Amino acid sequence: MVKNVVLQGVDKEQNIYKEITPGGYGIAIKTKDILFSEQSDFQKVEIFDTDSDLGRVLTLDDLMMTTEGDEYHYHEMIVHIPMMHHKNPKTVLVIGGGDGGTVREVLKHDTVEKVVLCEIDGMVIDACKKYLPTISCELDNPKCEILVEDAIEYIKDKNDMFDVILIDSTDPMGPGEGLFTDEFYSNVKQSLKNGGIMVAQSESPFANKMEIKKMYEQLRRVFPIVSTYTSNIPTYPGGYWAWAFCSESVKPLSYWDERRGNDITRTCKIYNREYHNARFALPNYLKELVG
């Protein structure tokens, strides 16, 4: 009989990290030392080094969040697609995203005067500052205000405050669950300025089909404009990720700023204008899911 097979997390006997989804497949990485492993008030926070091109890895409750080697695939996409749709993004709110990668990319836009990071779990921020410096490097930037609090409460009484809101959350189970509700999305919408844009990570089109379907139904009840874009994430299940692009007035591909866009492109490993334009073209099966 098969016993004690680790399906999510580090198998210390084999020195292999696995994240096998409920669908029965996922990723595997050769591991070395565990650098940090503690239970916070919300989740298990772990950072380990790998015997791989991916470098160090952050997991929460044993689920892959980010790696030094491929984090730009996620962070460039969650940030630059919405930011480049906005004519003059000055104030940005990041919900979740305690590793700092999203803040780092936001601050590449020289229009930004202030980015607020609202992360419920201070342990994630502290561990990433210590062990993932290439990702967390801009968290001490004076333009970045860090709030260690529950975004669900924070957003309740904010009106007309942000140009762009980025929901860089965990999955819709565990601490991130309340970030996938109609009420939360309504409050986010209210806190956006005119011409504002919200982008939320919206799971794997291949591995999380039912979660996606439900999430887009919710978003469509709140926002008049709801669209989907996708890109490759090597270390997420299925290697493919979707983000929801939501706004009251801004349509996908309605604006791109030549000067800022070219500046941003020079700093990126993925992002460029053609790649930007191509992101909203979806496979048939995903078009059907997001409605």
Next chain:
Amino acid sequence: MVKNVVLQGVDKEQNIYKEITPGGYGIAIKTKDILFSEQSDFQKVEIFDTDSDLGRVLTLDDLMMTTEGDEYHYHEMIVHIPMMHHKNPKTVLVIGGGDGGTVREVLKHDTVEKVVLCEIDGMVIDACKKYLPTISCELDNPKCEILVEDAIEYIKDKNDMFDVILIDSTDPMGPGEGLFTDEFYSNVKQSLKNGGIMVAQSESPFANKMEIKKMYEQLRRVFPIVSTYTSNIPTYPGGYWAWAFCSESVKPLSYWDERRGNDITRTCKIYNREYHNARFALPNYLKELVG
């Protein structure tokens, strides 16, 4: 000490298949029964059932080739992108591709009069016919001619014979190695008709950077038009795959047939016109690699 960890292939103690690349990361799938496992004259051919949404899996020398659950990601992309660039593809050559998925997609194009499958390993064809019927289902189509022989030899004396040639090979090591040479590509070019197009699978942009660089240098020595397109493949390392699009005269996105394209789209889980148009937009790091 860690002993006997299976990094490529089925770990029978854990019931987990892993394919961990030289980069130290890759995929993992929960497995059930091994349905077929034999050594052919060329490679180890294995088909196993999985305890996953992926269904049955074909591996060659323990490397992932295709799964019932995600094969359309690969087969739709290797076939419909080039086929839809050709005004009237009548004769098609598939090199490798013994599982039959590429032939199945080619035969969706009602212009096709004949598709030749040139696969070196008859055991792959026979095993897939028996165990992967949803993939191999068109191998008995009267328009399909199967040649169990070495494509390197086959292609040497063919002139002006094919409208589209699809190189659906294994990686550039093992039996597929000779399919990644200047001489082979030159012979392929010679066997194309006027207006012909060759597409070759060209590995993972994220996991096989050096292989990609070398391959595109070779292709550029042979073909005046060499371009790259990419798409998501959930079960290949990095979740992302590239194909080389090569021709003497046909440029990317220079033609799309409305009638045939719409017919094809209705049969596909991925392919549609917007997705087609978006495929040639590459991330910065890949643009740099392919030159």
